[in-house]
Amino acid sequence: MAKRIDVSGLNAYYGSFLAIEDISMTVEPRSVTAFIGPSGCGKSTFLRTLNRMHEVTPGGRVEGKVMLDDENLYGAGIDPVSVRREVGMVFQRPNPFPTMSVYDNVAAGLKLNGKYKKSQLDDIVEKSLKGANLWNEVKDRLNKPGSGLSGGQQQRLCIARAIAVEPNVLLMDEPCSALDPISTLAIEDLIGELKERFTIVIVTHNMQQAARVSDRTAFFNLAAVGQPGKLIEIDDTERIFSNPSVQATEDYISGRFG
Amino acid sequence: MDISTNTTAPPLPAQPPAAEQKRAARATTRPGDRIFLGLSRGSGIFLLVVMAAIAVFLTYRAAVAISKDEANFFTTFEWNPTGSPPMFGIAVLAFGTIVSSIIAMAIAVPVSVGIALFITHYAPRKLGGVVAYVIDLLAAVPSIVYGLWGILVLVPKLDGLYGWLDDYFGWTGILSWQGGAPRSLFTVGILLAIMILPIITNVSREVFRQVPQMHEEAALALGATRWEVIRMSVLPFGRSGIISASMLGLGRALGETMAVAMVLSPLFDIQVSLLDYGGGTFAQNIASKFNEANPLGRDALIASGLVLFVITLLVNGAARMIIARRKEYSGANA
């Protein structure tokens, strides 16, 4: 299931503004890659180019190549809708569909993609909720609105919803920034389990989090406000946090800026 | 609350009340404040008095009329307050008002929701902005102009459509046509639909615009097409807004007077076919009968106006209840 992502020469624009410039990197399958960097450095923008969500923003536009195994996401004839089915995403703020029940939230993606029998759906919903470590908490209220859950539960519900469609890659855009420490811990544990099955990319503001959950870490930076964000370096997490090869990375990690 | 007042009250009995009283007294005796509060509260009360007066006077005149009515006011099919004995009833008006409004809603609601979606989700941004602005302005076009346009431009164009409907759907009975000028309840419904389009569109558009980006992205990230995003995120979020917009439109359609009076060729009878003459509406009937009404005739019209008023109140009240209930539901996750 899990696939390798290979980015080369990627630029992303908002209208005429170049937000990120010339990014190339490889994301290994069945691993967690963390993106860190100061605010506005384009790490979230870059993340959104990986499932073609960037172009949903008015004026959003991308140049370059993003290979998912052997297929270019920006190639001719590629349907962005199918891309997003293959590359799931979890957002900064938990966003379950407010009018749907817990069950329907998890089944939402499946229902889009064809017909399932009720028993099949039940199975997948249960499996996904278990996969998101949420099953025990919600199994008695599957038909209650998803918005009635706590913030951390909602975020795990969103993860369940994303993994229910068995994507190849799971993108997480600061998934814990709106959560309390205990919920954050639960999500971090979950990420550790999910990487057995998925390629995971996570944007985070929290360097301890990056150090805890990720195998590899990419550091993004920008020269000045109004300048495009760039990838400074990507390496094994341990190396980045102990002995980075670029001075700026070390400055950022040791808290000298950002 | 109780606890805090109980615990704080005992320790400070002697001095503070006096000081507080003084301060309170100063606040209320400051003439500027008193006058200003009086004025603004007075305005609020004035508004209540006006509403009470409307209810009282309309009810009183209506009671006068109904007491002299020799027929059943609600079920009679004729309007003859000058006859002896005077006989009049609102059955035909209720029928016409409801039928024309239903036609109007059936056309206007889906089309308006479509345009609102067009503006917010389909059109290129600039075009969407222009369309939104123009429709905003069109909401202000007075009904008399719609009436003039309806009778002089729209009605002549409907001959062909009426014949066509008669040819293919005449067998239903509802859409058969005897061949009079197309000035029936059906035309009124179409015209009302055009008139309430802007208002329903504007309100729905505002609601669609407020759909949180994150709900739409949730659907997008699951691999939803644009239509699926709308069905999963936009419409559920906007449902109460669409309902309230529709109710607003319905309120307008029910009470619309001049446009209907100009376009409809009224007949105080009920027809099965929507394309044949038959029926009138409350408001239209008041405007067109008022001219030659004697005192009892005027009271009878006021009585029918009261019924219209009550119907609109119910419609608006229902809309507000729906919104309030939806608000509780969606408020939990906002």
Added chain:
Amino acid sequence: MSHASLSDKRPGSSLRGATLPKWFPWATAAGSIVLGIGISAVAGLDSDIQWGLIAAILFVLGSYAIAAKVEGRRQAKDRVATSLVWVAFILAVVPLASLIWETVRRGVKVLDGYFLTHSMGIVGDKEPGGGIYHAIIGTLEQVGLAALISVPIGVLTAIYLVEYGRGKLAKAVTFFVDVMTGIPSIVAGLFILSLWIITFGMGYSGFAGSMALTILMLPVVVRSTEEMLKLVPNELREASLALGVPKWRTILKVVLPTSIGGITTGVMLAIARIAGETAPVLLLVWVTPLINTNPFSDPQASLPVYIYLQYANSGGAGAAYDRAWAAALVLIAFIMILNMAARGIARWKAPKTGR
């Protein structure tokens, strides 16, 4: 085309579904219109409403059928939704554009300086000539009086609701403002009729009409002012109160000036709304072809009623229809200018009240 069904099943690896070219919707639209006209010509249908409808139906069905065949069911549904939305847009734009176009086209025929500065005093209903001077005066006076009454009362009520209002009275006022918003204009007219003319025995006059217009305008002013006052941040009030400024001066000197732009916009929109009201004016002001500058006695003319009369009393005389259209054009222009000015003020003042 061969792997069209792929996107329906779980595609496994393929991210590409067969996609129809960009020009597909346009081609379908053009084809539908041609077919629609063709069918109408063969069947002998002459009304443009008919071929338009046929073309619209063909367009929607055609998009679905072709897309379902090539791209799969989900994409086809998406395309149908898109084409329905476009059809809705066109369905709505056609009559609304026609309304404006016809009003302008037919209205400019007799619209000139003479038309604006003469009354119908000596002109018969079916004769050419005459103008709307008396109606303009009537409308301006009636609307002006209504605004004069409802603006202070409406703004004060809103101030009461926002700045003082707690408890039962405020709740009742809020509720009845809502109720008042829904009063049909003809009912407002009937109320003044039963109060002023039947009960008090007064005659028809511009002022009677103004009172009915006030009932229609008041809730709009209250609502919009309320919204604007709520936008004024509490910090501003507190800053002023903390300086020892009494509450009423805080409201007059801080709150109102901050929101004055929005309030003006609301008032202008309310005026635009009542300026076109016909029914209550017809009931209460009656009609006259003569200039009457005194709104407090005797019937007055007004623009909306003038339009109605030119249509209703002329038995189809061309001259009267021309006058009706010209008056409609003037009325629309007046309302549109008010609207645009109101929006302009709103935009111009927006940044200050924003945050």
